[in-house]
Amino acid sequence: MANKDFPLIFERSKPGRTSYSLPELDVPEVDLDAELDVAYIRQEAPDLPEVSELELMRHYTGLSNRNYGVDSGFYPLGSCTMKYNPKINEDVARLDGFSHIHPHQDAKSVQGALEMLYDLQTALREITGMHEVSLQPAAGAQGEWTALMMIRAFHEANGDFERTKVIVPDSAHGTNPASAAVAGFDAVTVKSNDRGLVDLEDLKRVVGKDTAALMLTNPNTLGLFETEIMEMAAVVHGAGGKLYYDGANLNAIMGYTRPGDMGFDAVHLNLHKTFTGPHGGGGPGSGPVGVSKELEPYLPKPILVKANDGYKFEYDRPNSIGRVKPYYGNFGINLRAYTYIRTMGAEGLKKVSEFAVLNANYMMRKLEKEYELPYNQHCKHEFVLSGKKQKKLGVRTLDVAKRLLDYGYHPPTIYFPLNVEEALMVEPTETESKETLDGFIETMLTIAEETKNNPELVQEAPHNTIVKRMDETTAARKPILRYNKAD
Amino acid sequence: MEFRYLPMTNEDKQDMLDTIGIPSTDALFSDIPEKIRFQGDLNLKKPANEQQLMKELSSMANKNANLKQYSSFLGAGVYDHFIPSVVDHVISRSEFYTAYTPYQPEISQGELQAIFEFQTMISELTGMPVANSSMYDGGTSLAEAVNLSAAQTKKKKILVSKAIHPESRAVIETYAKGPNLEIVEIDHQNGLTDLDQLERELDENTASVVIQYPNFFGQIEPLQQVKDLMDQQKKAMFIVSSNPLALGYLTPPGEFGADIVVGDTQVFGIPAQFGGPHCGYFATTKKLMRKTPGRLVGQTTDEDGVRGFVLTLQAREQHIRRDKATSNICSNQALNALASSVAMTSIGKHGLKKMAALNMQKARYAKQKLEEAGFTVFTKGAFFNELVVTLHKSVSEINEQLLDQGIIGGYDLAFAYPELKGHMLVAVTEIRTKEEIDAFVKELGDING
Numbered sequence: 001m002a003n004k005d006f007p008l009i010f011e012r013s014k015p016g017r018t019s020y021s022l023p024e025l026d027v028p029e030v031d032l033d034a035e036l037d038v039a040y041i042r043q044e045a046p047d048l049p050e051v052s053e054l055e056l057m058r059h060y061t062g063l064s065n066r067n068y069g070v071d072s073g074f075y076p077l078g079s080c081t082m083k084y085n086p087k088i089n090e091d092v093a094r095l096d097g098f099s100h101i102h103p104h105q106d107a108k109s110v111q112g113a114l115e116m117l118y119d120l121q122t123a124l125r126e127i128t129g130m131h132e133v134s135l136q137p138a139a140g141a142q143g144e145w146t147a148l149m150m151i152r153a154f155h156e157a158n159g160d161f162e163r164t165k166v167i168v169p170d171s172a173h174g175t176n177p178a179s180a181a182v183a184g185f186d187a188v189t190v191k192s193n194d195r196g197l198v199d200l201e202d203l204k205r206v207v208g209k210d211t212a213a214l215m216l217t218n219p220n221t222l223g224l225f226e227t228e229i230m231e232m233a234a235v236v237h238g239a240g241g242k243l244y245y246d247g248a249n250l251n252a253i254m255g256y257t258r259p260g261d262m263g264f265d266a267v268h269l270n271l272h273k274t275f276t277g278p279h280g281g282g283g284p285g286s287g288p289v290g291v292s293k294e295l296e297p298y299l300p301k302p303i304l305v306k307a308n309d310g311y312k313f314e315y316d317r318p319n320s321i322g323r324v325k326p327y328y329g330n331f332g333i334n335l336r337a338y339t340y341i342r343t344m345g346a347e348g349l350k351k352v353s354e355f356a357v358l359n360a361n362y363m364m365r366k367l368e369k370e371y372e373l374p375y376n377q378h379c380k381h382e383f384v385l386s387g388k389k390q391k392k393l394g395v396r397t398l399d400v401a402k403r404l405l406d407y408g409y410h411p412p413t414i415y416f417p418l419n420v421e422e423a424l425m426v427e428p429t430e431t432e433s434k435e436t437l438d439g440f441i442e443t444m445l446t447i448a449e450e451t452k453n454n455p456e457l458v459q460e461a462p463h464n465t466i467v468k469r470m471d472e473t474t475a476a477r478k479p480i481l482r483y484n485k486a487d
Numbered sequence: 488m489e490f491r492y493l494p495m496t497n498e499d500k501q502d503m504l505d506t507i508g509i510p511s512t513d514a515l516f517s518d519i520p521e522k523i524r525f526q527g528d529l530n531l532k533k534p535a536n537e538q539q540l541m542k543e544l545s546s547m548a549n550k551n552a553n554l555k556q557y558s559s560f561l562g563a564g565v566y567d568h569f570i571p572s573v574v575d576h577v578i579s580r581s582e583f584y585t586a587y588t589p590y591q592p593e594i595s596q597g598e599l600q601a602i603f604e605f606q607t608m609i610s611e612l613t614g615m616p617v618a619n620s621s622m623y624d625g626g627t628s629l630a631e632a633v634n635l636s637a638a639q640t641k642k643k644k645i646l647v648s649k650a651i652h653p654e655s656r657a658v659i660e661t662y663a664k665g666p667n668l669e670i671v672e673i674d675h676q677n678g679l680t681d682l683d684q685l686e687r688e689l690d691e692n693t694a695s696v697v698i699q700y701p702n703f704f705g706q707i708e709p710l711q712q713v714k715d716l717m718d719q720q721k722k723a724m725f726i727v728s729s730n731p732l733a734l735g736y737l738t739p740p741g742e743f744g745a746d747i748v749v750g751d752t753q754v755f756g757i758p759a760q761f762g763g764p765h766c767g768y769f770a771t772t773k774k775l776m777r778k779t780p781g782r783l784v785g786q787t788t789d790e791d792g793v794r795g796f797v798l799t800l801q802a803r804e805q806h807i808r809r810d811k812a813t814s815n816i817c818s819n820q821a822l823n824a825l826a827s828s829v830a831m832t833s834i835g836k837h838g839l840k841k842m843a844a845l846n847m848q849k850a851r852y853a854k855q856k857l858e859e860a861g862f863t864v865f866t867k868g869a870f871f872n873e874l875v876v877t878l879h880k881s882v883s884e885i886n887e888q889l890l891d892q893g894i895i896g897g898y899d900l901a902f903a904y905p906e907l908k909g910h911m912l913v914a915v916t917e918i919r920t921k922e923e924i925d926a927f928v929k930e931l932g933d934i935n936g
Binding site for chain 2: 005006008009010013017018019020021022023025026027028029030032035036037039040041042043045046047048049050051053056057059060061062063064065066067068069070071072075077080082083084085086088090091092093094095096097098099100101102103104105106108109110111112113115116119123126127129138139140141142144145149152173174175177178179180181182183184186187225227229230253254255256257258261262272278279280281282283284285286300321322323324325326327328329330331332333339341342343344345346347348349350351352354355357358359361362365366377378380401402405410411413416430431432433434462465466467468469470471472474475476479480481482483
């Protein structure tokens with residue numbers, strides 16, 4: 001790959017070239033402009049590209065070659081669960097009977113689709129231990145907000161309007177406080193203790209009659225299981241609050257424990273993470289929510305039910321929070337998740353969690369020799385290291401991440417969670433072989449050596465990528481967000 | 488049982504356990520309190536092998552009446568358009584679909600540049616200077632626009648036309664509960680927003696006016712008149728939801744002074760797939776650029792001066808601002824934005840107007856045929872590719888019979904508009920042939936009596 005500007009599709013464009021093949025006009029032509037007010041007839045055509053079909057393919061193939069996915073190599077991006085995306089999922093999603101059906105078709109004409117969704121709901125209920133599931137939310141963050149809106153509706157239905165606060169651990173993902181704000185709550189932080197877990201005493205201090213809910217990821221973003229979950233549930237429930245489970249880390253516990261059994265009232269899942277979505281370069285995802293019996297009336301509507309005459313959507317839900325998304329959720333992603341669950345079954349899913357956790361612990365024990373491990377205990381599916389030792393030698397975690405690019409790896413998540421200095425968050429997933437893990441471990445140890453012997457090599461990385469470090473400051477100060485011909 | 492996605496052998500496993508210094512993997516789960524440890528096996532269907540599962544799922548798929556086999560006149564926000572073959576070939580490249588959000592620009596230039604190009608295309612179509620990398624769908628993008636207008640103007644009253652997609656209005660209602668907004672619905676008169684009522688409701692407390700163009704009934708709302716009314720309340724924001732295909736023929740909302748333009752790019756290269764995933768777009772002014780929800784990609788250079796692209800203005804976003812972020816959105820619809828970019832590239836500058844015109848021509852042919860067959864067409868004014876026809880019987884009853892004739896009929900307006908009982912919203916896209924339209928009108932006449 002040449003280390004040069006890669007042309008934009010607009011720069012490849014030449015007037016007169018086309019790659020379209022539209023149906024013919026087979027009806028008598030009428031004068032469209034005659035019936036429209038001239039003010040509403042577009043005068044200047046939008047400047048879309050003009051390229052031939054081969055040029056189009058070369059352009060996008062070129063772009064794909066400038067990108068890195070799980071099929072390209074190891075992608076231990078913590079909290080994102082970058083596991084293998086099975087190919088049968090893609091084939092199933094492209095079946096005409098699934099991909100070319102309209103959401104407003106009569107239920108009788110889409111019974112196969114509804115059966116699949118119902119089966120998926122049933123499976124997710126079982127995996128999470130929740131009473132009922134809605135597949136409507138589009139992604140994890142929307143699932144979080146949906147769950148909080150249900151909790152808000154529950155409190156308000158009880159005449160309880162004073163519950164304005166949602167408690168969020170300091171290690172939480174940024175979407176948690178953001179979702180709380182969008183749902184109209186104030187986010188309050190609960191501290192972690194020296195074992196990396198929620199400080200139960202601090203929780204007792206912040207909880208009160210203004211508590212609407214506690215949002216919790218378990219295992220948490222440090223990859224550690226919140227062992228005092230039962231006590232925490234008792235504290236929050238005792239104060240009249242609800243417990244919300246962020247399913248970002250479900251990959252660690254399938255078949256071992258369930259949010260419903262831990263005392264959670266509402267959960268969201270990230271089907272694009274745990275259930276092989278795929279991630280699509282940033283989406284689409286799918287973020288179903290599961291709830292306890294008590295919160296069931298507040299689920300988004302419609303809900304899918306199985307009646308004597310087949311599957312159908314039920315709209316008569318007076319306590320529902322309403323719709324969170326048009327239609328019925330990201331069906332195509334839900335279908336992929338269903339295919340995955342049917343491939344793995346109960347035994348397979350438990351093995352998924354077993355190996356996700358084994359892989360993480362193995363890597364953690366190998367890497368702690370050179371990178372500080374702030375919380376020395378068994379982790380779950382991911383672990384967080386600190387680059388403090390390297391920082392003393394002038395090499396930042398960002399530099400380590402960039403150096404990994406030279407060796408052909410996607411780096412771990414960096415500078416998150418916020419409660420670990422110079423954090424490196426590693427999530428290997430269960431689909432990686434021991435050889436892959438060993439290769440990455442060896443590279444990380446090599447970089448630690450380079451940091452000691454040749455820090456510039458790391459500080460100035462990456463050296464082998466198609467572009468070097470980007471000037472992000474100028475990008476933000478003088479934003480160029482679209483192509484302009486004059487430029 | 489063997490699992491093809493799990494590579495660990497017994498020997499590997501033993502090596503790793505030895506390294507960790509534990510006898511079995513159970514030790515790694517011993518911190519889960521006994522009381523909440525799951526006992527036994529999850530009650531799930533038995534795992535299926537690839538061939539068996541494909542067979543099972545194909546048979547499920549075959550139970551659905553699909554748009555390839557049936558001739559469809561159903562639109563109402565989701566359309567059956569021509570999808571160029573190149574689209575699926577591009578989005579099937581695993582460097583795109585197995586990647587995540589491009590956090591590491593050095594190895595993500597492909598995705599970043601593709602998004603930058605998408606932003607440019609949306610900006611061109613809408614006539615707005617700024618467009619983001621995508622939203623979940625048109626409905627949630629509209630709801631985010633409404634919430635942004637309230638945050639920006641510090642006002643709570645939102646005027647929402649009833650000629651906006653009913654499911655989008657429902658989503659607006661739900662999103663509005665967070666910041667306690669007051670949603671005032673403006674009625675429609677013969678399928679167009681009632682501008683008299685809009686004028687009466689528009690006051691100093693109004694945060695925004697929300698119009699769909701073309702609207703849910705397919706009619707072309709007079710954006711200029713709406714904007715003229717809004718001149719009395721200069722602080723109120725003008726939000727327009729637009730089918731981007733229609734903007735190949737119609738004057739873009741940006742030219743009528745819209746502050747935010749949103750919609751769904753499903754019309755470009757994304758199959759209906761039972762309503763999702765589709766792809767929302769969000770376009771706005773320079774003034775609101777730093778308040779925009781979602782990811783934005785910007786152009787910059789690397790250390791050697793080579794042009795490249797990065798995620799930018801991230802101080803707006805949840806992972807930096809947490810509870811002060813402009814939105815909680817994290818993942819978006821990147822792969823579908825890519826599909827739409829490829830479709831827009833394929834259709835191109837000239838193809839777009841041609842495709843929009845084909846839709847309009849065929850819809851007008853359908854209207855003429857319906858009128859010739861004696862139907863009352865409710866749609867009076869200018870429209871895009873959808874029209875409303877008045878029927879004697881209930882639409883769902885008629886649709887059931889149409890299905891037996893291999894036709895998927897239009898949307899039953901009674902579902903969302905009780906006053907429009909017996910009215911069908913008919914969509915005619917470029918892929919409906921003259922023969923299909925003729926057959927539809929004939930069958931509809933036979934059933935309607």
